[in-house]
Amino acid sequence: MKKLVTVVGAAVAALMLAACGNLNFDSSGSSSTGSTKTASYTTTGTASDDTYQSVIEGGKYKVSKSRGLQLTENTQNDNTYNVRSMENGLVDLSKKQFSTTKYLFEEGQLLSTSTLENWLGRYSKKNKLGLNPVDNGKTGENDRNPMYLQTILEQDYMLQSGSKLKLGGVSIALGMNSVDYYTKESYGSQYSTTISTPTLTAKGKAMASKVVARLRAKSKVGNDTPILIAIYKGNTQDALVGGTFVAYAVSKSGNSIASWNSVNEKNETLPVVNNKTPINSTVSSDFNTFESKIKSFFPKLAGVTAQAHYENGQLQGLNIDVTTQFYGQTEINSFTQYVVTAASKYLPSDAEIQINIKSVQQMEAFAERKSGSKSFYTHVFSSY
Known part of the structure; x- marks a missing residue:
C-alpha cells in the first residue's frame, strides 16, 4: 500500500516560544544568502529569560523545511496532542543543552520533506534510507514488523556571530509508536500492534545512531556541533493527552552518542x-x-x-x-x-x-x- 504523508504545521512552537508577553522586535543584523543578495534577520524578542527568541528572516517567521512532517501509514496522527507535547517537550529538553540567553530558536532547516519521507519509510531495495524495518509480508498482530518510527522533529539553535547567524546546535525528536495501527487491505478494518516501552526505546536508540551520522554528513553541521536527540513515546490515537519523552542523549562531536539519560514523565x-x-x-x-x-x-x-x-x-x-x-x-x-x-x-x-x-x-x-x-x-x- 502506498504510504501517505502529511505535513503538520509548527505554529504551536512559535506561539510557545513567544509566550504570552509583549514581543520586542530586535534588529540583529543581516545574514548572507549569496554573493550578491542579503536578507536581513530580526528576532521576536522574548517574554522572559526562560524562553527562546526566534529568528525572523526577510520580515517573516522562518518555517521548517519539513514543518513537522508525519508519516500517516497508520492514523495515529489523529491525536494532535502528540504533536504539541513533542514540540513543547523537545524545547524544554533543549534548554538543558542550549541556553535561552545565548541561543536563538529556528525551525528545522536541515531536513527537507523528501528526506524525511525516505527516513520515515520502511527499509527496502528502493529505499535504503528507511529507518523502519522491512515489511516481512505478515499481517498478524504479533508476527508482523510494525512501524516503530512515526515522526521526526528537528529544531535548530543558532548563535549570533557578528552580523550573521551560525548553527550552534541541533535537537531531534524521534516520535515512536506505542501502538501501530494498520489495515490488511485498502479501506479494510483497522488492526493494531502494541509496542512496549522497552522495545520502542531500544529501537529508537538504534535509529538515533544512524540519524546522528546522517546529520554529521551535512555540510552545515560541524563535527563539534552539539546534537541533542530524544526518544518520544506517542500516545494512542484516542487519548485526550499527548505522549511523553523516555530518554535523551547528546552527541558533542563526531558520530558518537554519550550515555543516555532517562526521562521520567507521565501524563x-x-x-x-x-x-x-x-x-x-x-x-x-x-x-x-x-x-x-x-x-x-x-x-x-x-x-x-x-x-x-x-x-x-x-x-x-x-x-x-x-x-x-x-x-x-x-x-x-x-x-x-x-x-x-x-x-x-x-x-x-x-x-x-x-x-x-x-x-x-x-x-x-x-x-x-x-x-x-x-x-x-x-x-x-x-x-x-
Missing part, C-alpha cells in the same frame, strides 16, 4: 474512568472535588476535563478545559470568578494550572497560575 486525563487507577490519588480526588463544586454552581456544564503532567512522580501542571453554555457576559464574568476561587481552594497549590473556559462557539475566558505563585491571572474575552 493522564482527569477524571479517570473505567475504574482506572490514577497516577496520584490525591490529585485525582482534588480535581473531582473541584469539578463537583463548579458543576453545582453552574448547571449548564457540558464537561470538565484536565490533562495532568508528572515529572519524577511530582505533579508539574494541570491543563483544565471547562465547556459550558452561556447566555450573557455577566454569567461569564461570575462563573470565571467562581472557577478561580474554587481552583485556589481545592486544586494542588504547588503546580502550574491553566483553565480554559469555553462555550460551543468560542473561548470565553482564561485563567492561569504559574508554579510558585499564589494568585491567578484571569482574562474574560468580550466584544464591542
